[in-house]
Amino acid sequence: MLHDFLHRFKMVVDALMSHPQVRLTHVWIGPGASEAALARLEAAWGRPPPAGLVALYRQANGVQLRWVDAAHETYDPARDDRMSFERSAEPLHEVGGFAAGLLDLPTVEELAGRESIAALLELEDDDDGDPALAQAVVFESFSEGEDVVLYYGGDAPEPWVGVASDHLAEVPPPGERGLSQHLEHVLATWCSVWHRRDGGPRGLEALLRRRRPVDPTRLAGQRALYIDDSRAHAIMRGRVLALVEAPRAPDWWFFARTLVELEDDLGETIFAPLRCVALPEEGDPYERLRPDHQALVALLEGPAAALFDQLAPMTDRRASVGVAGGPALADAAWAYAGLVSTLPPERAARALVSAVDRLLRDPDVYRERAVAWSPSHPRRPLRASGTYYGLAIALLDALLILAARARPGTFPAWLGVAASTRLGAALTLLASRDPLRGYDPRRDPSKGIGALWQALQGSAVTLDTAARGPLSGERFGLAPRRVVKAANYDAP
Numbered sequence: 001m002l003h004d005f006l007h008r009f010k011m012v013v014d015a016l017m018s019h020p021q022v023r024l025t026h027v028w029i030g031p032g033a034s035e036a037a038l039a040r041l042e043a044a045w046g047r048p049p050p051a052g053l054v055a056l057y058r059q060a061n062g063v064q065l066r067w068v069d070a071a072h073e074t075y076d077p078a079r080d081d082r083m084s085f086e087r088s089a090e091p092l093h094e095v096g097g098f099a100a101g102l103l104d105l106p107t108v109e110e111l112a113g114r115e116s117i118a119a120l121l122e123l124e125d126d127d128d129g130d131p132a133l134a135q136a137v138v139f140e141s142f143s144e145g146e147d148v149v150l151y152y153g154g155d156a157p158e159p160w161v162g163v164a165s166d167h168l169a170e171v172p173p174p175g176e177r178g179l180s181q182h183l184e185h186v187l188a189t190w191c192s193v194w195h196r197r198d199g200g201p202r203g204l205e206a207l208l209r210r211r212r213p214v215d216p217t218r219l220a221g222q223r224a225l226y227i228d229d230s231r232a233h234a235i236m237r238g239r240v241l242a243l244v245e246a247p248r249a250p251d252w253w254f255f256a257r258t259l260v261e262l263e264d265d266l267g268e269t270i271f272a273p274l275r276c277v278a279l280p281e282e283g284d285p286y287e288r289l290r291p292d293h294q295a296l297v298a299l300l301e302g303p304a305a306a307l308f309d310q311l312a313p314m315t316d317r318r319a320s321v322g323v324a325g326g327p328a329l330a331d332a333a334w335a336y337a338g339l340v341s342t343l344p345p346e347r348a349a350r351a352l353v354s355a356v357d358r359l360l361r362d363p364d365v366y367r368e369r370a371v372a373w374s375p376s377h378p379r380r381p382l383r384a385s386g387t388y389y390g391l392a393i394a395l396l397d398a399l400l401i402l403a404a405r406a407r408p409g410t411f412p413a414w415l416g417v418a419a420s421t422r423l424g425a426a427l428t429l430l431a432s433r434d435p436l437r438g439y440d441p442r443r444d445p446s447k448g449i450g451a452l453w454q455a456l457q458g459s460a461v462t463l464d465t466a467a468r469g470p471l472s473g474e475r476f477g478l479a480p481r482r483v484v485k486a487a488n489y490d491a492p
Contacts, residue, residue, distance in 0.1 A: 001180040002052045002158060006059040009103075012187050013065060016101070021070050021208050023080045025095070028087045030061035030107055037061065037108040044112035045135070045152055052158025052179055053150075062107035065191055066092045066099050071209035073275040074098040076256040093143050093193075096254055100207060101191035102142050114138060117149060117171060130173050138168075143193050150179065163197050214279055216243055216258070223287055224262060225278045225378050228270075228484055230469035232321035232331035235314075235378055237286065237338055238264035243274065246476035259476065259483070265290070265338030266405070266465070271473050272484040278378045285310045290339055297343070300351035304358045308391055312371045314339070316381040317390055320397075326404070326463020327444075327451045333397030337405075340398070345406040350419040352399045357426050359392040396426075397448040403461045411455035420456060427453050 001008070006029070016022045038057065042048050049057075064087060068080050079096065088095065092104040106114075118133040135153030142148065145167045151160040151174040161182045162172035177185075189195040190204050219240050228236040239262060246257040255273035262277075263269045280287045289296045289310070299310055315335040320328040340348035359365065368385040408414030415423065427449055431442050442453035455461050471483040 001184045002056045003059075005056055005183060006063075008187055009060075009063060009065075012190060015204065016065075016067050016190065019204060022067050022100075022204075023070050023075070024065070024067045024083050025080055025099075026064050026066040026084050026088055026092060028062075028064040028085060030063065030087070032059055033057040033061040033108045041108050041112045047135075047152070050152060050157060050159045050179075053152070056179070056183075057108050060105075062087070062110070063103060063105045064088055064092055065101070065103045066095065067101045067191070068098065069100040069207075069209050072098055072100065073273065074254050075275060076254075078256065091141050093141055098254070099193060102193050103186060103191040104140055104142065106139065111137060111139075117168065121168060130171075132174050133171065136171075136174075142196055146196070148182070148196065214274070214277060216274065219243060219260065219277075223280055224260070225280060226262075226272045226276050226484060227378055228264075228334070228467065230467040230482065230484070231334045232319060232329070234331040234334040235316070236264050236266075236334060237280075238262040238270075240277070241269070244271070244478060246478055248475075248477050250471075250475055255485075257476070259478070261481075265341050266334070267341075268467065268482070270482045270484055271476070271478065276484065281374050284374070286314045286335075286339055290342055293343055296340065297347065297351050300340075300355040304362045304388060307355055307359065308369060308386070308388060309372070311336070311339075311395075312369075312386050312391055313373055316371075316373075316379075316383070317386070317394055318382060322446070324464040324468075326400070326461075327446050327448050329397040329400065329448055330394040332394040333401055333448075336395055336398035337401040340402065345402055346414060346416070349399055349402055349406075349415055352395050352402070353415070353419045353423045353426070356392045356395050356399075357422050359388040359395070360426050360429055362388050365389050365392075392426075393448070396452060399423075400448050400451055400455075400461065400463065401465050403455065404463045404465045407461070410458065411461060412458070423452065424456055427456075 013027055017024055038049065038054060068075055092099070092102050114137045116134050117136040121133070123133060132151050132153055136149050136151045138147045139150035139161060140148040145165065147164045147168065149162050149164045149171055154174070158178050158180055160174035160176065161179050162174070162176040164171040186196070188202055190207055192207055220242055222240050223237060224240050225235060225237050228234050241261045241263060244259050244261055246259055249257050255275060258274040259271040260274055260277050261269065261271055289299060299307060315332045317330055317332040320330050322328045340352065343351070365388045368387060370384060371381070371386050373381050403411060406414065412420040427442055430449055431440050434441055441447050441449040444450040445454065451461070451463065467482060469482040469484070471485055473479045473481045473483055476483065
């Protein structure tokens with residue numbers, strides 16, 4: 001493979017250039033390395049470079065390739081539709097915007113000037129560790145904190161390489177894969193930054209984002225989805241009010257200046273980059289259920305299986321993040337709070353308690369169940385499945401958000417006797433199942449379960465549900481509203 005790398009690299013470039021959804025921002029091929037340059041590399045390393053590496057560099061003294069997906073949120077036509085055929089002075093992974101594919105092989109001169117991994121890590125001769133690191137260099141940096149390390153010691157005809165992570169904190173020993181195998185893998189996966197380590201899609205289509213087209217001229221008044229970085233990166237929804245062109249933007253802003261002004265389902269008006277906004281699919285259960293109060297309540301008070309099938313695909317659950325004056329809440333809770341926000345608060349709260357009760361009392365509450373994610377989901381879910389337990393926790397946290405927004409005088413009276421009794425039994429059931437011996441989540445104020453238990457005992461619900469982002473519209477010459485800046489950086 002090393003002897004015909006350049007030919008195969010050009011075939012990849014040609015295929016990428018011909019795809020209508022791909023934008024190449026950088027393509028550069030260095031002329032074959034001279035014998036003098038290879039001799040300088042030998043002098044710098046104190047040994048002849050492996051034959052396979054020499055064969056590679058005689059074809060091209062370094063290559064650069066960077067491409068973006070025109071369906072990705074950070075794609076900016078003004079920036080990404082221009083292709084550079086000059087060698088980039090800065091590493092390609094530091095170029096603005098999000099790269100779907102990238103290959104940045106150094107020149108022989110750059111390789112000769114690079115310190116060994118041992119020197120970079122300041123390892124002494126008597127330090128424990130792999131002595132091969134003294135004859136290893138960074139070969140390619142393809143993302144922030146991740147590098148391909150090349151081992152040039154030994155007598156093998158081609159060098160070993162390995163993918164190091166966490167800014168060289170974890171460097172695999174030689175023997176992981178040869179350079180030929182590595183480059184074969186990189187080209188076969190279209191230089192995808194997500195598949196340097198493991199096998200990935202061989203078809204280009206599998207790497208590209210699938211999003212329902214957004215027509216800016218018809219966006220006002222439509223329902224939309226976006227990822228809210230100030231609400232635990234939850235998938236939120238709202239109604240588009242208008243499109244605005246920002247007069248200015250911070251230097252680091254990696255989106256275009258076209259912003260969407262929208263009112264989210266919790267009543268806040270925000271700005272979001274146009275390319276961060278997605279449209280719901282036809283038949284989307286959230287959009288179908290939210291305005292239909294009768295159907296929504298029937299679902300929340302109906303069988304657990306139907307509950308899961310309809311609610312689980314609305315948003316994935318990834319993390320819990322603390323809120324001011326309250327506990328850590330599941331990110332999915334914000335979406336479910338938005339779902340029930342059209343109902344009278346007391347009615348929504350009782351329906352949520354009913355849903356949680358049935359989910360937790362199912363004998364297979366912890367069994368993994370497949371989730372039918374929408375192909376236009378704003379981000380790729382981390383898991384293909386979920387549990388009744390996970391959904392129940394998110395709905396409990398949504399109940400807490402609902403109560404905080406309603407600010408009832410007394411939580412049990414607001415919820416009602418029957419629902420309060422049912423909620424107390426559900427929280428007690430959760431406590432009895434907790435695997436930590438001696439730990440009672442009802443007594444833990446950092447958990448939603450603990451906050452709800454305290455509310456049942458008469459404590460006021462004081463958490464602040466207002467989102468506070470670090471970026472305001474004033475930075476863009478717009479109204480002082482929160483600006484969402486979250487994009488989907490997950491693999492396609």
